[in-house]
Amino acid sequence: MRWWQIRKRDADLERELRSDLELEEEEQRDNGLPPDEARRAASRAFGNVTLIREKTRETWGWAPFERLWQDLRYGMRQLRRSPGFAVIALCTLSLSIGAATSVFSVVNAVLLKPFAFRDADRLLVVRETEDKAGSGREIVPDNYRHFLYLKENAKTLEDAAIFRHSAGSISPNGDHPRVVGTVITSPNLFRLLGVRPMLGRNFVDADARKGAAHIVVLSYEGWREFFSGDSNVIGKTLRINGEPNTVIGVLPPGMHFPQVALSPKIHFQELGQNVMLYEPFVPAERDLKNDTGNFNYSVIARLNPGVTVPQAHAELGALLSSYTVSSHLPVRFGIAIAPLAQDVASGVRGGLWLLFAAVGAVLLIACVNLANLQFARAVSAEHETAVRAALGASRSRQIMARLTESLILAVIGGMAGIALAFLGVRMLLALVPANIPRLEEVRISVPVLLFAVALSMLVAIAFGILPALRSLRVPPHAALQTNSSRTANVRDGQRMRNIMVAAQLTCTVVLLIVTALSLRSFSHLMHQNRGFDASHVTVAGVDLFAPQYGDFSSKNPQPVKQAFADRALAALRQLPGVESSALTSATPLKGETWVDYLHRPDRPLPDGQEPLVNVRFIDPDYLPTMRIPVVAGRNISAGDRGDPYVALISERTAREAFPGEDPIGRKIGSLAPDSDHLFTVVGVVADTRINGLKDTAAMAYAPYWVFTHWTLSFLVRSSQPSDVLIPEMRRVLWQVDPQVAIPVLKSMDEQVSESAATDRFQAIVLSGFGISALLLALLGVYGVLAYSVSLRQQEFGIRIALGSGKGSMVGLVLRQAAYPVLFGTAAGLAISFVVLRWVRSLLYQTPVMDPLAISGSVLLLLAVSATAAMIPAYRAASVDPMRALRSE
Amino acid sequence: MNSKQVNLLQGTLDLLILKSLGAAELHGLGISRRIEQMTQGTFLVKPGSLFPALHRMEEAGWLSSFWGESENRRRAKYYRLTKAGKGQLVVETQEWKKISLAMNSALEAT
Known part of the structure; x- marks a missing residue:
């Protein structure tokens, strides 16, 4: 028989039994009994209708499914009876499954999914x-x-x-x-x-x-x-x-x-x-x-x-x-x-796996929290469990009944989680830096859905199994007797719950330390000395991609490009509030480009052995506009225009190409393409992190009069805010030539911050997970203490009646909290030392043993745990001894 | 009651039900009455054993059921033998004959 026929079949059986009963009744009436009598006689002859029905239904072969259905209904009823628990559990589950699914959808698209190419x-x-x-x-x-x-x-x-x-x-x-x-x-x-x-x-x-x-x-x-x-x-x-x-x-x-x-x-x-x-x-x-x-x-x-x-x-x-x-x-x-x-994916693999691990840790903490809640519920349902055991419920039936409840939560939570993941993916994509590859492939696909479903099931088993197994340990007779044995069970359960809280804190400590390190690293990246001043500077990247400007392979019309640069610089200078405007051949913080060997004719090295430098073609205002100091010699000046073969090098270039020598006045090989003209070094400028915040660059600068590049970057320092300046700059540049493209136009601060997008993303997302973990840990510590205080009301009443002061009551509860908290924190620190080695490559110039990050995380966690413990402790101290003693 | 006896009884009940349906289509109460009549009142099959057995046999494919009208114009569920049921009746009859022969000779042995 098919399962979808079961209702019809059931109704059929019901009718069959009734009609048979009626036939019997009729027969009795035919035998001459009065109607009332006949009905009673028929019922007697027929027997227990419910039992007959149940036994008959067993023959249909669908008993296991019916039992599951019963468990489901029972589970639903249990959940409806404790709506607070159900709501908390569903919120925790859907949020953590949603977060994990969102992160996984990125991990899947960027790291796991094969390309849509043949083999x-x-x-x-x-x-x-x-x-x-x-x-x-x-x-x-x-x-x-x-x-x-x-x-x-x-x-x-x-x-x-x-x-x-x-x-x-x-x-x-x-x-x-x-x-x-x-x-x-x-x-x-x-x-x-x-x-x-x-x-x-x-x-x-x-x-x-x-x-x-x-x-x-x-x-x-x-x-x-x-x-x-x-x-x-x-x-x-x-x-x-x-x-x-x-x-x-x-x-x-x-x-x-x-x-x-x-x-x-x-x-x-x-x-x-x-x-x-x-x-x-x-x-x-x-x-x-x-x-x-x-x-x-x-x-x-x-x-x-x-x-x-x-x-x-x-x-x-x-x-x-x-x-x-x-x-x-x-x-x-x-x-x-x-x-x-x-x-x-090479640049982002470590970071993404770290985020995935972090969201996994949050999920684990959430699981432990739920397990703890379920555990408490299992303990308080011990009486009922014992009754069921005494009435002959089999062990597997008992476990299933408990697990089903977790399963229901996981299924609903999982579905809500998947719905949330659609939102989560959008949020991640809004935060995610654009340089992460394959982002266009990020979506909630079938593998991602399968992941979410598998995760939900795993979670259900993870937080349902311990409480379920526990229900086995209740001897049927013990729980039916009252008080004495109950206290023993409470203590036993307490140990289990303490272990779970400790495990939770262990995870939280590790996650907090990783988050703190990531924040420290990001803050260091943003606040270190960059060697240039980005504030009040607006940058416009202009591409001269039009036939009149030529290209490398054909004619190279320097005068046309130079004329554009001259006119654009002059026009930008005219804008209101502009302090200075300058030109360089590559937009700052866009990585290394135009990397060339630095050739010294006085000390030639074989090809490939010479130091590499980033060549930039600038105007005399570039250094003042970016506030980059000249360390030795002089800046290029308008006076060099007649004989433009002068060059500036950065300190790092000076160290690498002229170790122990004075580079001023030396000749270096040609910096301009398709030319053999030597350049004279006239100045050394300070090192900057102009190509990327993570490293100072080896630079060589030459005036744009020697060579004007097709990509020009105009920098404007102005008292006006960037959003006022940006439309003005666009207007002015297109006035000079409407046929140029302006792919970049933003404040320099924005450019700096975009260049750190990966680190910021990592720091923000990790912080989100860190805060979630902290909140969950707070709930965990609070929940366990509050529960145990509520069970020990009577004991506290006696203690107070015997003369315990408020202070010693608070101390009693706090001491109880201290064991799992301290143990968990210590274990977390120990694990951190192992895990952190793996995180090292993701941090920028931040030692993994950063004392501030580690001590800060631990102190924060201890403070939060203490706060969580204070409320139950205070409640314990304010137990009214009379009421507590009377209540049982 | 140990399981061997249950099996034996169940086998007997099946055979009796198959036999009772061999001649005509009957409803539940009709089957009990027929068995009572066939065994001269030795076996009284109660609904508690009859209905589970009917449904099990239907599940096994020996019986099929349909809703029909009883002799006094009431709707009742009728059972009839399927082809497989008829085969089963032959098999079980032979089986039972063997057992009863064996039992008889065992009890008559000295």
């Missing part, structure tokens, strides 16, 4: 390494010639594609242009990934030949954005940087190409932008000739089936070193490879 586990990111005299081995991006050699000779690779992330300006409807992320790639990239265009065709090798027509493949998002999803888009023209390109294909919607960093240190500037278009990579002259420079590319490779990563690593490494030898290269090159998914 994504066989995809690798390949980079090179370079042995340096002083600093050891360094990971660098790929060189085109090395790539060709490896691709040609590697037997472990099925295929390899070379590409680089770039940016292009698009002005769809003749508006001011905007800058979008692009990828310039060898034609085989999509075939390697196993992605077919949804419309049009794939790249072919001929597209990458010199002089081939300009073509572009759109991402699905780009197609929607620039052509509003026009299905006749193939063959149409899209202007990129003002140049016409023919659209040859559109990629399918699931294709999200990840941002692959050039090297662990060098990220592409616009990291975090979606890739909107793909252009074929046409190797330039310098790509085809240079073996020791031009490390400008990333490589994705596909392993042959059955080949392991170490095998590929060994083969590629051997190939590249033999190439180094046969080509007589002055540097030793090696290989660094990582699976694609791992590489893309």
Whole structure:
């Protein structure tokens, strides 16, 4: 029989029994009995109708389900009888399951889910390494010639594609242009990934030949954005940087190409932008000739089936070193490879797992709290349990009855948790820094739902099993007798509850210390000396992506770019309240870019052995505007415009390139592209954290009169607030040329704070979890004490009657609280010492044994525990002895 | 009452029910009356054993049931043998004959 027929079947049985009873009755009447008599006789003959029904139902084979149904109804009834407990339990459960599910949805998308590419586990990111005299081995991006050699000779690779992330300006409807992320790639990239265009065709090798027509493949998002999803888009023209390109294909919607960093240190500037278009990579002259420079590319490779990563690593490494030898290269090159998914998430893996661990700890604490509450309920229901046992309830039946209640809570809490997770994911995505990869894939997907369901079940068992097992230990006869044995059970239960509180505090201490360290680290990051002054400065990043400004490969119209810079600087200076306006070639705090070797003609080192510097092209007002002091020599000045080959270096560059020497007046190799003109060092400027707050940068500055870059960053120091200045700056810049793109326009403070987004995210989310843990611990300590005080009313009454003072009563309860609190804290400290080693890499210049963080966390927890204990302690002291003694 | 006896009785009850339905479709009370009549009043099957047995046998596929009208125009639930039930009746009858033969010769042995 099917279970959905059970109701019908039940009604059927009911009718059958009734009709049979009536037949019997009729028969009795036919035998000549009066109606009343007949009914009684029939009932007598028939027997116990309920029993017959139950026995019959047993034969249907659905008894276990019926028992479950009974347990469910019983559980629901129990919960309705204690609504306070039910509400607290459901709130705790839904919040903690919701939080855990939200964090898991991020962890799943960023770290666990494979890419939607064919056999994504066989995809690798390949980079090179370079042995340096002083600093050891360094990971660098790929060189085109090395790539060709490896691709040609590697037997472990099925295929390899070379590409680089770039940016292009698009002005769809003749508006001011905007800058979008692009990828310039060898034609085989999509075939390697196993992605077919949804419309049009794939790249072919001929597209990458010199002089081939300009073509572009759109991402699905780009197609929607620039052509509003026009299905006749193939063959149409899209202007990129003002140049016409023919659209040859559109990629399918699931294709999200990840941002692959050039090297662990060098990220592409616009990291975090979606890739909107793909252009074929046409190797330039310098790509085809240079073996020791031009490390400008990333490589994705596909392993042959059955080949392991170490095998590929060994083969590629051997190939590249033999190439180094046969080509007589002055540097030793090696290989660094990582699976694609791992590489893309490398910067955020530790942080995300930490958050996941933190939310897990909160969940655990919540579980212990609920277990404690359930435990108390089990103890107070002992009498009932004993009655059931005495009436013959089997052990499994007893356990199930208790577990079912937890199960009901977990199911309702889990569903509410999943609903909350939809909100939680939104909140996380609003907080999450944009540089975390694959965020567009974060959603409550099927695996996330399965996780939530499994988690709820696990939680139900975790907090239900102990109290359930406990109900077994009640001997049927003992609980039926009153008082004496009950006190013994109370004491026994108390020990269990103390252990649980201690466990809770252990978790809380660890979580609090990790949170405190993260806050300390973040505060240090934000408050350390940066070497520049961001306040009252507004920054506008301008991209000169238009035909009149040319590009690297074709003509290089310096005068046009310089004229734009001059006019823009002059116009910005005219804005009201402006103290100074300045120019640099890279937006501050956007990471290392334009990294070059610093060449000293008086002491030449082999290629690859020279120190690396970040080259910036600035105007004379840059240093004063950013309040960066000149340490030795002088700043560049307007007087240098006639003979602009002067340079400034930072203190760190001076230490690395001129150890123990005075750099002023020395010549250094060309800083400008495509030029051999030497520069004279005229000044040394203070070190700054201008590329990223975590490290001072080795810098070399040259005037923009030598070379004006296509990306310009205008800095304005003004008494006006940034939000007043921003629209003004935009207006002025577009007045100079409406065809330039302005991808960045914000206050420098904002720029600083955005650069610390990952650390802030970690600190904020951890703080949230830390506070939750603290509150739960407070509830836990309070709950256990309050419960035990309520059970010991009589004892306290006697003590007071015998002359105990208020103070000693409070002391009595506090002492009781002290054991689990102190024990739990100590255990937490011990565990912290193990856990913290693992957190070290996530902190910025903060020792994990930071005394302030550790002592602060412990003191906070002790203070909170003491507060939680005070209320029950005070209640114990104010027991009215007469009432307490009379109450039993 | 130990379990062996229960099984034996249950087997007997099943056989009696199958036999009673061999000739006609009957409702619950009808089956008890028929058994009473067939065994000359030796076996009185009470509803407490009859209904669980009927439902178990229906579950096993030996009986099927339908709602019909009794001789004095009351709705009642009727049972009839299925094909499997008829087979079962043959099997159990042979079984019982074997047992009763064995029991008889055992009791007659000296």
